[in-house]
Amino acid sequence: MTIENRALTGDVIRALPKVVLHDHLDGGLRPATVLELAAEVGHDLPASDAESLASWFADAADSGSLERYLETFDHTLAVMQTPEALARVAREAVLDLAADGVVYAEQRWAPEQHLRRGLTLQATVDAVQRGLDEGVAEAAAQGRTIRVGQLVTAMRHADRWQEIAELAVANRANGVVGFDIAGAEDGFPPSRHAEIWSYLAENDFPVTIHAGEAAGPESVAAAVHLGQASRIGHGVRLVEDIAFDPGHPHSAPGESGTAALGQLAHWVRDHQIPLELCPSSNVQTGAATSIAQHPITRLKELDFAVTLNTDNRLMSRTSMTQEMTLLVEQAGWTIDDLADVTMTAAWNAFVHHDERRALVDDVILPGYQLVEGAQL
Structure with missing residues (x-):
C-alpha cells in the first residue's frame, strides 16, 4: 500500500470497505428516529430536537457515570417494543x-429486552430480520452491497440464557449467525449457566462473549475456556496479562519495545482468538485512557487478532469511518493497519469459510486496491 497518512482523509477512509462485528442495534438509533418513536408511544425524552438529543446521548455516555450511561439505553429500548419499531x-x-x-x-441485540408490549421472543427476531432484509435491499437499490447477520444476546443478570440460546439456534436459517451474553460483566460470569455452552457447541453454533471490558483477564479466560467463545467482545483488559517494558507504554504509537505475555495472553494470541475492540466506547467507559493510548495499537503490534468496531454508534457519536480516522490521526495508523483489521474481521465473521473468502477476495481486496490506486 502506498497511501501516506496525510492522504488518509475522511473521504478516503469512508470509501474503504469495512467490516463491523461488534455493533449494538439498540445503541445505534438515529436521534430523529428516537424522537419520532417516542412521540408515538408517549415516552418522555431529555431533549426535544434531534441535535440536542444526539448531544445528550453523547454527553451521558461521556459523563463517567455508569448510571447515566445505562440511562441512555432506557430511552432507546423504550421505543423498540413493537414489530414496526x-x-x-x-x-x-x-x-x-x-x-x-x-x-x-453483525447486529447484536437482546430479544428479552423487547417484550414490554406483548411481543414474543420469536416475533422480535422476525421483526428485526424483516428490517435487516429491507435495509439490505434498499442499500442495493442505492448501489451499495452489504450483508448483515443477527447476533442474539442473553442478558447476564437475567436467567434466560438457555431460552435465548435455543432461540438463536432455532433461527440460524432466519438470519441469526451467533450468540452472545452482555450486560453486567463483573459478578455474572459464564459459569452462571454453564450448561448452555455445551448446548451451543453440540449444535455447532458460533459464540462471542462480552469479556475483558468491565472485568479483567479472568473474565476473558472464562469466556474462552468455559464459554468456548470464538471471539471476545472487547477484550481490551487482556493487556493486564502482558508485562510491558518500562518506558514503552502498551499504547505508544510506533514503539515496539518488548512484552512478556502471561499464559492467558499467549493462549489468546496462539489461537488467534479475535478481539472485538471498540476504541471510542472503551475510552468512554474507562477501559482505556485515550485513543492514542488505547491497547488496540499495541495488541496489533504484538500480532493479536485485532478487529475494529463501533459498539454503540449513538452513544459514542461514532461510525467505522470515525473510528478509523481517530486511529490514523491519534495513534499513527496507516492504510496497512486499516486493511489488516478489516481482513481479520472478515476472516472471523460468523459465516462459512467459502463466504469469508468471497468477502475478502471479491469485496475487501478490490476495494482497498481501488482506493490505493486513486489519484490523491
Whole structure:
C-alpha cells in the first residue's frame, strides 16, 4: 500500500470497505428516529430536537457515570417494543452502515429486552430480520452491497440464557449467525449457566462473549475456556496479562519495545482468538485512557487478532469511518493497519469459510486496491 497518512482523509477512509462485528442495534438509533418513536408511544425524552438529543446521548455516555450511561439505553429500548419499531431501527441501521462503507456487519441485540408490549421472543427476531432484509435491499437499490447477520444476546443478570440460546439456534436459517451474553460483566460470569455452552457447541453454533471490558483477564479466560467463545467482545483488559517494558507504554504509537505475555495472553494470541475492540466506547467507559493510548495499537503490534468496531454508534457519536480516522490521526495508523483489521474481521465473521473468502477476495481486496490506486 502506498497511501501516506496525510492522504488518509475522511473521504478516503469512508470509501474503504469495512467490516463491523461488534455493533449494538439498540445503541445505534438515529436521534430523529428516537424522537419520532417516542412521540408515538408517549415516552418522555431529555431533549426535544434531534441535535440536542444526539448531544445528550453523547454527553451521558461521556459523563463517567455508569448510571447515566445505562440511562441512555432506557430511552432507546423504550421505543423498540413493537414489530414496526424494531423493523425500522434495523432497516435504518443497515442503511447507515452501508452509507459508511460497511460491507459486512453483525447486529447484536437482546430479544428479552423487547417484550414490554406483548411481543414474543420469536416475533422480535422476525421483526428485526424483516428490517435487516429491507435495509439490505434498499442499500442495493442505492448501489451499495452489504450483508448483515443477527447476533442474539442473553442478558447476564437475567436467567434466560438457555431460552435465548435455543432461540438463536432455532433461527440460524432466519438470519441469526451467533450468540452472545452482555450486560453486567463483573459478578455474572459464564459459569452462571454453564450448561448452555455445551448446548451451543453440540449444535455447532458460533459464540462471542462480552469479556475483558468491565472485568479483567479472568473474565476473558472464562469466556474462552468455559464459554468456548470464538471471539471476545472487547477484550481490551487482556493487556493486564502482558508485562510491558518500562518506558514503552502498551499504547505508544510506533514503539515496539518488548512484552512478556502471561499464559492467558499467549493462549489468546496462539489461537488467534479475535478481539472485538471498540476504541471510542472503551475510552468512554474507562477501559482505556485515550485513543492514542488505547491497547488496540499495541495488541496489533504484538500480532493479536485485532478487529475494529463501533459498539454503540449513538452513544459514542461514532461510525467505522470515525473510528478509523481517530486511529490514523491519534495513534499513527496507516492504510496497512486499516486493511489488516478489516481482513481479520472478515476472516472471523460468523459465516462459512467459502463466504469469508468471497468477502475478502471479491469485496475487501478490490476495494482497498481501488482506493490505493486513486489519484490523491
